[in-house]
Amino acid sequence: MIFDKAMQAAPDRFKVIRLSDFTTWGIGGYTASCAVTSEQELAEVLNLLRERSLPWVILGKGSNTLAPSEGWHGVVVLLKGDFTEYSFKGNLVTAGGGAHLPSVSGAACSTDLTGLVFAVGIPGTVGGAVFMNAGAYGSSISDLVEEVGVLHPGGAIEYLTAEECGFAYRTSVFQKNGAVVLGATLRLSRAVGNSGELRREAREILQLRRRKFPLDVPNAGSVFRRPDNGPPPGKLIEDCGLKGYRTGGAVVSRVHANFIENAGGATSSDVMHLIEYVTDRVRRNTGIVLRREIRQLGERI
Ligand SMILES: Cc1cc2nc3c(=O)[nH]c(=O)nc-3n(C[C@H](O)[C@H](O)[C@H](O)COP(=O)(O)OP(=O)(O)OC[C@H]3O[C@@H](n4cnc5c(N)ncnc54)[C@H](O)[C@@H]3O)c2cc1C
The missing domain is CATH 3.90.78.10 (UDP-N-acetylenolpyruvoylglucosamine reductase, C-terminal domain)
Structure with missing residues (x-):
C-alpha cells in the first residue's frame, strides 16, 4: 500500500527492493525505496514523503540493521551519487553521508593521513558511522569530527560541531532527532615515519578482524x-x-x-x-x- 502511494506520488522515483539485498545480515522482505543523488533531490523526496505522510528511513550499507522479514511499510532512502564522494584538503577529509567508510579510511592511509585507520574494517557508510558513533580499538568517529552537515526533519540544513552532535559511546543526537547526516568533515593528522606504515597497519587490522570475527x-x-x-x-x-x-x-x-x-x-x-x-x-x-x-x-x- 505504501508502495502504491509512493508510486502515485512520483512513479519514476520509487522502486521495490528486497531488504535482504541491502543488509549485511541478508535478512529483510520487500519495501519501497528511493535512491537520491544530491542534496536537492533528497530535500525534494523528503518533502514529497512528508506531504503524503509516508514513513521513511535512511539506510546506509545496512551493516548495523535488522530489517523485518515481512517487509517494511515505508520508503527506504538510499544516499547515492554526490553522497558517496569524498575529498581531501590538507589534513581534512570531507565525505558524503553515503561514502563507504573503509574506502575513505583506506584513501586516508594511502595519503599518509592518520586517525581513521581504526575504521578500515567497519563496513558501513560515513553517515551510518556518524549516526552510530562507530569505533574500534579505543577510537571513535567522534574523535575526528570537525563538522557534520545535516538535514533536519523540518527541511533546514545545518552544520554542527562535534559537541552539537551529542556523541557518546555508540550514540549521537541523530538517533533521537531524526536528522539526515548529509556528510562530515573529519580532521586527520599527517603521519610521521615511513610512508606505507599506515597501509601496513590497516592490513594488520584487517587480518586481526578476519581472525576474531x-x-x-x-x-x-x-x-x-x-x-x-x-x-x-x-x-x-x-x-x-x-x-x-x-x-x-x-x-x-x-x-x-x-x-x-x-x-x-x-x-x-x-x-x-x-x-x-x-x-x-x-x-x-x-x-x-x-x-x-x-x-x-x-x-x-
Ligand atoms: C563485520 C562487521 C564488523 C563491524 N565492526 C564494527 C566496529 O568495529 N565498530 C563499530 O562501531 N561498528 C561495527 N559494525 C557495525 C556497523 O558497521 C556500524 O555501526 C556502521 O557505522 C553502520 O553503518 P551503515 O551505513 O551500515 O548503517 P546502517 O546499518 O545502514 O544504518 C544504521 C543506522 O544509521 C542510520 N543512518 C545511516 N545512514 C544515515 C544518515 N546518512 N543519516 C542519518 N541516519 C543514518 C540508519 O537509519 C540506521 O538507524 C560492524 C558491522 C559488521 C557487519
Missing part, C-alpha cells in the same frame, strides 16, 4: 553494546555457554559470541528471539542487562 557468514557486527561496567558482551555470553546456541536460522557465533550469524534462512524474528534469550540468560547469570547495539529498521530511540 565470523566474516565469512552474514552478520551485523557486535549485537550488544559494551556494558558500563563489567566484562565485554562476548565474554558474558560465552560464559553462559551460549556459543552455537540457535533459534531457527540465527546462531550465536562460535567465533565471537557477540555476533549473531545468519546460518541460512534466518528471519528477523529468529534474530530478535535469540537476542531476547541471550539478554535474559546473561541477566539471570550475572545481573547485567545487555543493551542492543544493532538497530531495527526505522526504530527511534
Whole structure:
C-alpha cells in the first residue's frame, strides 16, 4: 500500500527492493525505496514523503540493521551519487553521508593521513558511522569530527560541531532527532615515519578482524553494546555457554559470541528471539542487562 502511494506520488522515483539485498545480515522482505543523488533531490523526496505522510528511513550499507522479514511499510532512502564522494584538503577529509567508510579510511592511509585507520574494517557508510558513533580499538568517529552537515526533519540544513552532535559511546543526537547526516568533515593528522606504515597497519587490522570475527557468514557486527561496567558482551555470553546456541536460522557465533550469524534462512524474528534469550540468560547469570547495539529498521530511540 505504501508502495502504491509512493508510486502515485512520483512513479519514476520509487522502486521495490528486497531488504535482504541491502543488509549485511541478508535478512529483510520487500519495501519501497528511493535512491537520491544530491542534496536537492533528497530535500525534494523528503518533502514529497512528508506531504503524503509516508514513513521513511535512511539506510546506509545496512551493516548495523535488522530489517523485518515481512517487509517494511515505508520508503527506504538510499544516499547515492554526490553522497558517496569524498575529498581531501590538507589534513581534512570531507565525505558524503553515503561514502563507504573503509574506502575513505583506506584513501586516508594511502595519503599518509592518520586517525581513521581504526575504521578500515567497519563496513558501513560515513553517515551510518556518524549516526552510530562507530569505533574500534579505543577510537571513535567522534574523535575526528570537525563538522557534520545535516538535514533536519523540518527541511533546514545545518552544520554542527562535534559537541552539537551529542556523541557518546555508540550514540549521537541523530538517533533521537531524526536528522539526515548529509556528510562530515573529519580532521586527520599527517603521519610521521615511513610512508606505507599506515597501509601496513590497516592490513594488520584487517587480518586481526578476519581472525576474531565470523566474516565469512552474514552478520551485523557486535549485537550488544559494551556494558558500563563489567566484562565485554562476548565474554558474558560465552560464559553462559551460549556459543552455537540457535533459534531457527540465527546462531550465536562460535567465533565471537557477540555476533549473531545468519546460518541460512534466518528471519528477523529468529534474530530478535535469540537476542531476547541471550539478554535474559546473561541477566539471570550475572545481573547485567545487555543493551542492543544493532538497530531495527526505522526504530527511534
Ligand atoms: C563485520 C562487521 C564488523 C563491524 N565492526 C564494527 C566496529 O568495529 N565498530 C563499530 O562501531 N561498528 C561495527 N559494525 C557495525 C556497523 O558497521 C556500524 O555501526 C556502521 O557505522 C553502520 O553503518 P551503515 O551505513 O551500515 O548503517 P546502517 O546499518 O545502514 O544504518 C544504521 C543506522 O544509521 C542510520 N543512518 C545511516 N545512514 C544515515 C544518515 N546518512 N543519516 C542519518 N541516519 C543514518 C540508519 O537509519 C540506521 O538507524 C560492524 C558491522 C559488521 C557487519
